[in-house]
Amino acid sequence: MDLHQKITELKKQKNAVILAHYYQVPEIQEVADYVGDSLGLSQKAAETDAEIIVFAGVHFMAETAKILNPNKKVLLPDLMAGxxxxxSCPPDVFQKLVEAHPDHVVITYVNCSAEVKALSDIICTSSNAEKIVNSVPKDVPIIFAPDKNLGKYIQKKTGRKMLLWDGACIVHEVFSIDKLLKLYKEHPGSKIIAHPESESHILETANYIGSTAGMIDYVKKHPSEKFIVATEAGILHKMQQEVPQAVLIPAPAEEDNTCACSECAFMKMNTLQKLYNCLLNENPQIEVSEEIRKKAFLPIERMLELSK
Known part of the structure; x- marks a missing residue:
């Protein structure tokens, strides 16, 4: 049997589910039970009946699954996938900011550690950040962390002034505006779609700004068009599957690399072989202390309730 078949057999034997992010390599997406963005993955993790969750993503995603499922085994194919x-948001430094502003509601993007989640009042994803921010009364000040680009975008959308943590995703900050505009000239009439973790000057060029799931939905609504896609290039696999007739072009990165796109080295640390090994050996496992888990569970639960 090939690895794909072996993994499928192991899943049945062990009552396991494989959750994969859109940024995973195609062969992992193909064997996954569910492929989605951070919100969708959190929702699936919360409702699964499987005894084992294999999280094909990065560490904070697997931690989130463990926070929601303390009695289940949560596995990550490569423990170094950070x-x-x-x-960019160390818990001890973040705690000092929170303690210095006790009157603020703390909203943190799901892309953070379990310890930072435990310091938060509510979690958000790029899919629901606007809704989460709008759920806070207008007279209540907000700390928004850790992504400053998403924070700036949500400030613009909601009109809310927020105290922003100075963090960013290197994958979404490497897009070259000069190369992007040059690429657009080569493909006139194409639509630029971008993830809100991108810098403001990239977002200002976009016809659509949204989460990875939102971007796929947008392309579905315009199936015969051409798109320049400004997010991690792994999304192109699922996007092309969903809309085979669309022309998809990855937005160019500052550096010259083989894919002429932006890729997350952490996401790509997971391989099909590592996924098989971790399911076979049920290792490496994700562990979260019960003290941190209980504190982190509450803001995640609030997000899931608001996202129904």
Whole structure:
């Protein structure tokens, strides 16, 4: 049997589910039970009946699944698959900011550690950030962390002034505006679609701004058009599957690389072989202390309730 078949067999034997992010390599997306964005993955993790959750994504995503499922095994194919955005918000430094502003509601983007979630009042994703911010009374000040680009975008959308943490995702900050405009000239009439973690000057060029799931939905509504896609290039696989007739072009990165696109090295650390090994050996497992888990569970639960 090939790896795909072996993984499928193991899933049945062990009552396991594989959850994969859109940024995973295509062969992992193909074997997954569910492929989605952070909100969709959180929702699936919360409702699964499987005894084992294999999270094909990065560390904070698997942590979120463990916070929601303390009695289930949560596996991550490569324990070193981290996140530059989560790393930009150290819990001890963030705690000092929170303690210095006790009157603020703390909204944190899901791309953060379990410890930072435990310091938060409510979690958000790029899909629901606007709704979450609007759920807070207008006279209540807000701390928004860790992504400053998403925070600036949500400020513009809602008109709310927020205290923004100075964090960012390196994958979404490497798009070249000069190369993007040059590419657009080469493909006149194409639509630029962008993830709100991108910098403001990229977002200002976009016909549509939204989460990974939102971007796919937008392309579905315009199936015969040409798109320049400003997010991690892994999304192109599922997007092309969903809308085979659309022409999809990855937005160019500052650096010259083989794909002429932006890729997350952490997301790409997971491979089909590592996924098979972790399911076979039920290792490496994600662990979260019960003290942190209980604190982090509440703001995630609030998000899931508001997102129904």
């Amino acid at each position: 996140c530059s955005l989560a790393d």
